[in-house]
Amino acid sequence: MATKPTNNPELLKLRDEIDGIDAEIQRLINARAECAQRVAEVKLEARKSGLEDAVFYRPEREAQVLQRVMARNSGPLDNEDMAKLFREIMSACLALEKPVEVAYLGPEGTFTQQAAMKHFGQWAKTKPLLAIDEVFREVEAGAVNYGVVPVENSTEGVVNHTLDTFLNSNLKICGEVELRIHQHLMIGKNTQQKAISRVYSHQQSLAQCRKWLDAHMPHVERIAVNSNAEAAKRVHSEWNAAAIAGEMAAELYDLDIIHQKIEDRPDNSTRFLIIGQQYVQPSGNDKTSLIVSMRNGPGVLFNLLEAFSKHSIDMTRLETRPSPSGSWAYVFFIDFKGHLEEEHVQKAMLEVRERAVEVKVLGSYPMAVL
Known part of the structure; x- marks a missing residue:
């Protein structure tokens, strides 16, 4: 039955206002796209003249734009939703320059x-x-x-x-x-829930859902595969199996999600x-990653960390891995806040290089905005 058109004058006025705003948004998006095209032309001309490389994607520039979007947002859309909208506009404009x-x-x-x-x-x-x-x-x-x-x-x-x-x-x-990770239990169209005898997923996803599986499917066999997507693909054609995967996999392989968010920790993220291959300029909110090789001996880790503490550098991660050289030697993977071009970071790095056997800079880059 057809819906009767509204005659509410206030509602009609608001709809007209929305139509006008939509038209203005569309005009401004196209104006931004035209500007992006001109940027591409300028970069190509500069490259032909040998002035600079035509780098179309600048991570620090995009991070700065998104940071500004979130800083000036006044709602009612929240900061992240607004930034996601701009991310897609930027992606479309960049594709006009060079995908x-x-x-x-x-x-x-x-x-x-x-x-x-x-x-x-x-x-x-x-x-x-x-x-x-x-x-x-x-x-x-x-x-x-x-x-x-x-x-x-x-x-x-x-x-x-x-x-x-x-x-x-x-x-x-x-x-x-x-990325916030939500794990879902899903089955194919021909699968009956009572007939499930095995569940496929990546080993990390099985581990992340261990308590839920123990409580709700204690007798079901757990089979680790190379990826959650492979798990979803398998159960698409099986009648007695389920998969643990993300929503994108369920959509791709036409599966039904029968239990949502079964991860043991609600803050589970990856x-x-x-x-x-490019060097990234400072964005104003950056992180730096290093690989540091140290000589074996007492106090080596303390001496390494002291250089960061002395210059008030916030270390966000420290991991140890066996060195490729063997001989029970180890290397340290370090993440800290700051960019290599910042003065206090340069001072700390000077001391780290003096104390280490080898330092390999993996990069300075914008911290995650979204």
């Missing part, structure tokens, strides 16, 4: 793909790869502009494969993404790194 090509740890439907889309927007060209070292190689070869790899989870800790790959790579960290 960003991004490799990520796949397959399609993984949380890493979700992180890539969150950081680069829907207009980025994404390419799934099946291993972390493949993502590194693709970026190193210049086949894509950037890569996205997981580095740590708030529940299960660091992704050692990512850290170890940095030891032999010349790539830089150009940014980071923090941090992802953006890897590339």
Whole structure:
């Protein structure tokens, strides 16, 4: 039955106002896109003249724009929702200059793909790869502009494969993404809940949902696979299995979510790194990552940390991994707040280099905005 058109004059007036605002928003978005096109032309001319490289994507610039969007937001949309809208506008405008090509740890439907889309927007060209070292190689070869790899989870800790790959790579960290991880239990269209005898997921997701599974599915076999997306793909055609994965995987493989947010910790989140070949300028709210090799001996870690404390540098992470050289030697992965171009960071780095056997800077980059 057709809905009767409203005759409420106040409602009609508000709708007219919305139509006028929409038209103005559309005009301004296109004006921004035209400006982005002119920026691309200027960059290309500068490159032809040998004045500078035509770098189309500037991580620090995008971080600054999003920070300003959130700072001046007055509601009723919250800061993050407003920033997400601008992220997509920026992604579309950048695609007019030159689409960003991004490799990520796949397959399609993984949380890493979700992180890539969150950081680069829907207009980025994404390419799934099946291993972390493949993502590194693709970026190193210049086949894509950037890569996205997981580095740590708030529940299960660091992704050692990512850290170890940095030891032999010349790539830089150009940014980071923090993604709230919600795990869902899903089944195929032909699966009966009472018939579920096994559940597939990545080993980290199984670990993140251990208590829920113990309480609700104690006798169901848990099978670890390479990714949550692979788990979702498997159960699409199985009648007695379920998968633990994210919402994107459920949509991609046409599965029904039967239990939402089954992760044991509600604050469960994963941090992802953006890897590339460019040096990133300061954004005003940055983080720096290092690999530091130290000589074995008493007090070496204390001496290393003292340099950061002395110059009031906030260290956000410290991880230890075996050194490739063997002989029971270790290297330290360090994250701290600040950019290499800041004076107090330079002073601290000078002391660190004096005390360490080797220091490898993985990059200074904007802290996650979204």
